[in-house]
Amino acid sequence: MVENRRLLDILGHVLMLFAVALVVFPVWVAFVASTQDPAALMSGTVPLLPGDRLIQNYSEMLGTGMASAGAPPILLMLGNSLIMAVGIAVGKIVISLLAAYAIVYFRFPFRTLIFWTIFITLMLPVEVRILPTYDVVASLGMLDNYSGLILPVIASATATFLFRQFFMTVPEELCEAARIDGAGPLKFFWDILLPLSRTNIAALFVILFIYGWNQYLWPLIVTTSENLYTIVMGIQRLVTVADAEPHWNLVMATTVMAMLPPILIIVLMQRLFVQGLVETEK
Amino acid sequence: MAGITIDGVRKVYPNGFQAIEDLSLNIPDGELVVLVGPSGCGKSTLLRMIAGLETISDGDISIGGRIVNRLEPGERDIAMVFQNYALYPHMTIFDNLAYGLRNRKTPKAEIKQRVEEAVQMLGIAHLLDRKPRQMSGGQRQRVAMGRAIVREPSVFLFDEPLSNLDAKLRVQMRVEIKRLQRQLKTTSVYVTHDQLEAMTLADTLVVMNAGRIEQAGTPMELYSNPATVFVATFIGSPAMNMLPGIVADGFFRVEGDAAGIQPMSLRGVANGPVILGVRPEHLQVGPAIGAGLSGRLHVISSEPIGAETLVYCEGPGSDPLILRAAGEATHRPGDMVDVFAPADRLHLFDTETGEAKPRLTAVQTVMATGPQPVT
Amino acid sequence: MQTKRVTFRHVWLPYLLCLPQLAVTLIFFIWPAGEAIVESFYQTNAFGTSLRFVGLANFQRLFSDPSYYASIRVSVIFALATSALAMTLSLLFAAVADRIVRGTNAYRTFLIWPYAVAPAVAGVLWMFLFNPSIGIAAYALEMVGIDFNATISPNSAMALIIVAAAWKQISYNFLFFLAGLQAIPNSVYEAAAIDGAGPVKRFFTIVLPLLSPTTFFLLVVNMVYAFFDTFAVVHATTQGGPGQATSILVYKVWKDGFVGLDLGGSAAQSVVLMAMVAALTVIQFRYIERRVEY
Numbered sequence: 025m026v027e028n029r030r031l032l033d034i035l036g037h038v039l040m041l042f043a044v045a046l047v048v049f050p051v052w053v054a055f056v057a058s059t060q061d062p063a064a065l066m067s068g069t070v071p072l073l074p075g076d077r078l079i080q081n082y083s084e085m086l087g088t089g090m091a092s093a094g095a096p097p098i099l100l101m102l103g104n105s106l107i108m109a110v111g112i113a114v115g116k117i118v119i120s121l122l123a124a125y126a127i128v129y130f131r132f133p134f135r136t137l138i139f140w141t142i143f144i145t146l147m148l149p150v151e152v153r154i155l156p157t158y159d160v161v162a163s164l165g166m167l168d169n170y171s172g173l174i175l176p177v178i179a180s181a182t183a184t185f186l187f188r189q190f191f192m193t194v195p196e197e198l199c200e201a202a203r204i205d206g207a208g209p210l211k212f213f214w215d216i217l218l219p220l221s222r223t224n225i226a227a228l229f230v231i232l233f234i235y236g237w238n239q240y241l242w243p244l245i246v247t248t249s250e251n252l253y254t255i256v257m258g259i260q261r262l263v264t265v266a267d268a269e270p271h272w273n274l275v276m277a278t279t280v281m282a283m284l285p286p287i288l289i290i291v292l293m294q295r296l297f298v299q300g301l302v303e304t305e306k
Numbered sequence: 307m308a309g310i311t312i313d314g315v316r317k318v319y320p321n322g323f324q325a326i327e328d329l330s331l332n333i334p335d336g337e338l339v340v341l342v343g344p345s346g347c348g349k350s351t352l353l354r355m356i357a358g359l360e361t362i363s364d365g366d367i368s369i370g371g372r373i374v375n376r377l378e379p380g381e382r383d384i385a386m387v388f389q390n391y392a393l394y395p396h397m398t399i400f401d402n403l404a405y406g407l408r409n410r411k412t413p414k415a416e417i418k419q420r421v422e423e424a425v426q427m428l429g430i431a432h433l434l435d436r437k438p439r440q441m442s443g444g445q446r447q448r449v450a451m452g453r454a455i456v457r458e459p460s461v462f463l464f465d466e467p468l469s470n471l472d473a474k475l476r477v478q479m480r481v482e483i484k485r486l487q488r489q490l491k492t493t494s495v496y497v498t499h500d501q502l503e504a505m506t507l508a509d510t511l512v513v514m515n516a517g518r519i520e521q522a523g524t525p526m527e528l529y530s531n532p533a534t535v536f537v538a539t540f541i542g543s544p545a546m547n548m549l550p551g552i553v554a555d556g557f558f559r560v561e562g563d564a565a566g567i568q569p570m571s572l573r574g575v576a577n578g579p580v581i582l583g584v585r586p587e588h589l590q591v592g593p594a595i596g597a598g599l600s601g602r603l604h605v606i607s608s609e610p611i612g613a614e615t616l617v618y619c620e621g622p623g624s625d626p627l628i629l630r631a632a633g634e635a636t637h638r639p640g641d642m643v644d645v646f647a648p649a650d651r652l653h654l655f656d657t658e659t660g661e662a663k664p665r666l667t668a669v670q671t672v673m674a675t676g677p678q679p680v681t
Numbered sequence: 682m683q684t685k686r687v688t689f690r691h692v693w694l695p696y697l698l699c700l701p702q703l704a705v706t707l708i709f710f711i712w713p714a715g716e717a718i719v720e721s722f723y724q725t726n727a728f729g730t731s732l733r734f735v736g737l738a739n740f741q742r743l744f745s746d747p748s749y750y751a752s753i754r755v756s757v758i759f760a761l762a763t764s765a766l767a768m769t770l771s772l773l774f775a776a777v778a779d780r781i782v783r784g785t786n787a788y789r790t791f792l793i794w795p796y797a798v799a800p801a802v803a804g805v806l807w808m809f810l811f812n813p814s815i816g817i818a819a820y821a822l823e824m825v826g827i828d829f830n831a832t833i834s835p836n837s838a839m840a841l842i843i844v845a846a847a848w849k850q851i852s853y854n855f856l857f858f859l860a861g862l863q864a865i866p867n868s869v870y871e872a873a874a875i876d877g878a879g880p881v882k883r884f885f886t887i888v889l890p891l892l893s894p895t896t897f898f899l900l901v902v903n904m905v906y907a908f909f910d911t912f913a914v915v916h917a918t919t920q921g922g923p924g925q926a927t928s929i930l931v932y933k934v935w936k937d938g939f940v941g942l943d944l945g946g947s948a949a950q951s952v953v954l955m956a957m958v959a960a961l962t963v964i965q966f967r968y969i970e971r972r973v974e975y
Binding site for chain 3: 037047051118138145153159196199208209210237240244260263282283290291297301302
């Protein structure tokens with residue numbers, strides 16, 4: 025920048041530290057609460073330093089859960105969340121890649137109709153059409169199983185749109201060169217286009233994994249069996265215990281476990297994620 | 307090895323735009339043909355039709371006697387070098403070169419041998435493990451050439467392959483392409499909008515305009531005997547000076563204000579409007595020597611460029627008359643100069659059709675005896 | 682709608698490629714959406730055993746229902762406040778992060794966290810902080826004389842969901858603002874400095890106008906987020922209460938349909954919401970097309 029005033033610089037760092045505190049503090053408090061004795065959270069304010077029940081609280085929740093609140097073990101819910109998140113991410117990426125490829129690289133009858141049929145779903149979250157979607161899934165006999173959990177959430181065009189935008193930026197000549205080199209449509213897709221999309225696929229995987237992991241309403245209404253609970257919806261069961269203060273230490277242990285996988289992924293794959301999010305979505 | 311025959315080919319786009327109209331051209335085996343013309347003249351479309359990247363609306367294209375109209379690009383036994391090279395960015399140079407051979411199920415050992423031969427020939431053997439983005443523009447250009455060479459196709463197609471290089475590299479690669487083509491004797495079609503590149507490379511030069519061939523022939527043929535006004539002005543730099551005028555009573559007079567150009571005796575040409583063309587290099591400073599076009603012109607500016615000096619003089623129309631003088635010439639703006647072009651260096655074109663008329667001979671322009679015609 | 686200049690020719694392959702996406706879209710989107718539209722014209726009796734065509738009655742009922750207008754009001758306040766809070770904070774942070782020379786990446790690592798946190802979880806975190814008996818934030822507010830109780834006070838409840846929803850959205854906005862700021866060439870700042878503009882003046886006269894495409898894009902995204910993606914925040918914390926104080930539109934659709942079992946009314950609400958999203962999608966598309974010029 026132009027000025028290099030020391031005061032401004034310090035002020036900048038102070039502000040950024042405030043920003044970091046704003047982001048980290050709620051998570052820290054949750055972690056601290058999750059290590060406490062239940063008594064420490066009955067009254068007064070929450071302590072700001074971790075207590076001594078870290079291992080006890082977590083092992084209890086991971087292994088047995090909280091039957092009184094109708095919550096299965098966290099481990100089970102984590103497994104379900106993982107299946108759902110990976111299912112949604114992989115499913116969406118696969119169908120989006122194929123559809124975007126067809127729409128960009130082929131000209132065929134009804135192409136425009138198909139394009140708009142797919143893209144009309146671009147920004148419509150499942151919450152908006154929740155009741156009829158539930159009806160459809162119920163009439164297809166997909167309640168209480170993984171396909172019902174995953175497939176309806178895949179019906180959105182965001183990934184298709186991003187891949188289409190990316191394919192449009194791939195130079196025309198690459199496809200022409202591949203055709204002269206004797207590659208047919210599938211060979212070009214597999215040998216050239218897919219390797220070129222690697223970064224976008226990885227970035228989208230991060231985004232969609234988080235999207236799938238964080239689903240809340242949909243798993244809440246299509247699962248009745250505790251064996252299919254995902255962790256994000258499971259928290260809700262713990263919080264809304266009838267007429268009583270929740271066991272905050274155990275709720276927070278669950279909360280921390282629910283946040284950990286997506287936060288780890290986003291931090292570890294930070295560069296890919298930022299690049300994918302900002303560059304493809306604008 | 308194979309020649310290319312283009313027979314009555316047309317290209318009409320779905321929106322009705324006719325990019326190529328009824329075009330026929332025969333390219334003999336082993337020849338380097340350059341298609342040149344302004345942008346939008348259809349040269350790239352024609353090349354891409356030979357490659358199979360554009361469909362043909364009408365007519366036939368055959369390569370080596372086989373009609374290829376309906377064949378996929380990969381089945382036509384051609385290779386193409388693109389303007390932006392179109393290297394596969396995620397593959398090493400070796401894989402870039404090998405990709406087409408692998409798709410044709412060439413044995414591994416042969417692929418390796420052919421790739422090595424090609425990179426030797428191009429001097430990029432040390433780059434085999436690199437990816438395209440780790441290389442300079444010139445190196446990428448060589449890889450693009452290599453990808454064409456390893457395939458050992460019957461035809462090379464070049465789509466403005468040098469436009470993305472800087473001036474010095476462009477000259478260097480031009481020489482190299484010519485050398486490689488001589489060595490491999492592969493039939494080649496080369497598209498460019500740069501007339502200098504076209505002149506230096508071509509065995510046969512094809513000048514295109516508005517979807518048609520204006521003229522085809524050796525570069526020197528096109529330079530000395532341009533068939534149309536378009537070819538005359540397109541080939542040569544600076545462009546040929548064009549003087550619209552009228553033939554009447556055995557004289558050629560420029561239209562409107564003569565700006566110092568003398569009427570020229572002209573026999574054997576029908577009365578009516580014509581265009582007289584003279585190249586800057588044929589318009590000499592000095593008195594008239596024998597028959598030809600002469601005048602006394604007003605210098606506007608001069609551009610010394612070392613070996614020669616371009617002198618801009620006030621012409622009859624809005625465009626200046628340009629003449630090429632010796633490097634040491636010291637003409638200043640405001641000077642008057644006597645200029646002269648011999649009769650056998652002049653070109654006459656039909657005003658209506660733009661087509662060339664027979665070249666003049668000295669006899670036709672010997673001054674008529676008697677009084678000077680009044681201007 | 683564009684394609685490549687050169688396209689592959691194949692009779693059935695493109696249909697095969699589109700099939701999975703098309704199938705999922707038709708079954709889980711078009712069909713339910715169609716059903717919502719149809720249902721919005723019908724009414725079920727109290728036992729859910731018979732259907733009766735009622736024309737636009739569901740919509741008439743909806744638009745004469747004061748609680749629907751209350752829900753719209755709540756949603757608009759919530760969406761505006763959430764977008765304003767999230768965007769202002771993110772822009773401030775991004776501007777500072779872009780200005781400081783060292784540590785930008787370290788700060789960024791922390792600031793992207795909330796993106797990964799589920800809206801429901803964000804809600805629970807903030808509910809815990811604002812818990813009237815043990816929450817630290819509630820305690821701090823009490824110190825300055827503010828009584829914060831989201832289960833009793835409508836204003837507190839609204840504040841809670843706004844803070845939770847905005848907190849989660851900071852990451853996304855921050856990343857886009859930062860990218861937008863980094864795309865402004867340094868020479869522009871230098872030229873402005875030579876023209877005598879100080880850092881603050883530069884921000885308002887140069888940076889903000891140049892950033893306006895990003896700001897507009899984010900505004901649409903944030904509004905869509907606040908209107909339609911925040912069901913979980915409300916459901917996990919205030920449950921729409923106290924009373925109807927935080928019953929935003931997406932929450933009401935669910936509640937009237939699943940809890941109130943008013944299928945026709947819920948369907949009518951779905952149709953209205955879908956129309957809203959469609960309108961926002963069109964705006965977004967036009968923005969994407971126009972952005973090229975800038």
